[in-house]
Amino acid sequence: MASITIKNLYKYFPPSFALQIDELMIKEGEFFGIIGPSGCGKTTLLRLITGLTAPDRGEIWLNGREITKTPPEKRNIGLIFQEPRLFPHFTVEENVGFGLKMKKSRRRDIKAKIDEALEMVGLTGFNRRYPSALSGGQKQRVALARALVLEPKALLMDEPFSALDPELRVEMRFLIKKLQQEKKITIIFITHDREEAFTLFERMAVMQEGKILQTGTPLHIYNQPQNIKVANFLGINNILPGYIEGNYFYTQGFRILLGAANQNQTAKYLLLKPESLKIVNGEEDARPFLTGTIEEITFQTGFYHIKVKVQSQSLNIIQKYQPGKNFTPGAEVKILYHPEEIILL
C-alpha cells in the first residue's frame, strides 16, 4: 500500500466549478476521509487520483512516483462506487475474478485469490451465486472483493454505503474498518455522513467549493474548527455573532461567560456544541446558565433534539433521554453551559 501526495492540483469545469488543492498528503496505510456538501468536488478529486479525469495542472504522486499522466489501468488504484456495478450475467466468482483474467493471471492462482478475497469480505461459498440472488450489502461486499483481489496500491471509496439501509451501513463500516486495520490498506473514503466520518477516519479533509478548508483528525477538527463553515458542516450549529468584553462574550440580547483561556480575544463568533448544553428543571448546579423557551422537540434514538429560543436566537441542544424527564414546547427552561467547552472564532 502506498502514500498519495497532491501538489497544486487544479481542474476547471466551465462555467463555474474549479477544484484547487494546493497540498494534500495521505500516508501509507491511512484511513483518510473526505467530507463536504454535495457538489464541493469530492468525486472529482477521487477521479483525478484514479486518472479517470485529467487535471488542468498540478501533480499526483503515488508512493514517491509521479502518476499524473499514468493511465488509470496502470495506477492500480481500486475504486468503489455507491452502487456495486456488478456484471449481472456473471457469477460472484466471475465478477471478482474478472480483473485478474484481464491481467492474464494463471487459472489456479485466480481461483485461490478469489476465494481469499471472498473470505476477506465474509462471502465464502458464494462463488456460484448471481448478483440477482444477493442482498444490497452482499453485492457491495462482492464489489469490495473485486477491488481487493487486484491488491490495489490504494482503495478509493465514493460514498460506498450510502445506498444501504442503516443497519447494513453500520455492518459494512465494521467490515471496512477491520479490513483496513488488518491489511493496512490506504483508503480514501468519501462521505457526507458525519457519523461515518467520526467512526472511520484517522484523518480527514473538509471540502467546500472545490477547496480543502481543513485537514486533521475528526476530533481535532470538531474541537477546533477553522471557520464557521467547517463547524456548521460538523454539526456545531449554534453560531452566535458578537464580541468579547472582559470575561464575557456579548451576543444579541444576552452574554456568555468565557473560560479563563478564552478571555481578551478578538473573536467575532462564539460556538456552542449542541451536546455541551444541558436543560435542567430546577436541579442545583453551579454552572453558568441561560434562560429560554422551548420551541421544538424531536426524539432520535435515545436523544432529544431540542430548539430553545434565547432572546432573539435559537439554540440547538442534544440531550440524552432520561426516564421521567420530559420537555414541553413553550416551557421556560434553564440551559447550562461549560465555559471551557466554548469555541471562539
Ligand SMILES: Nc1ncnc2c1ncn2[C@@H]1O[C@H](COP(=O)(O)OP(=O)(O)OP(=O)(O)O)[C@@H](O)[C@H]1O
Ligand atoms: N464532467 C464534468 N463536466 C462538467 N462539470 C462537472 C463534471 N463533473 C463534475 N462536474 C461539476 O463539478 C462540481 C463538483 O462535482 P462532484 O461530483 O465532484 O461533487 P461531489 O462533492 O462529489 O458531490 P456529491 O456529494 O453530490 O456527489 C459540480 O458542480 C459538478 O456539476
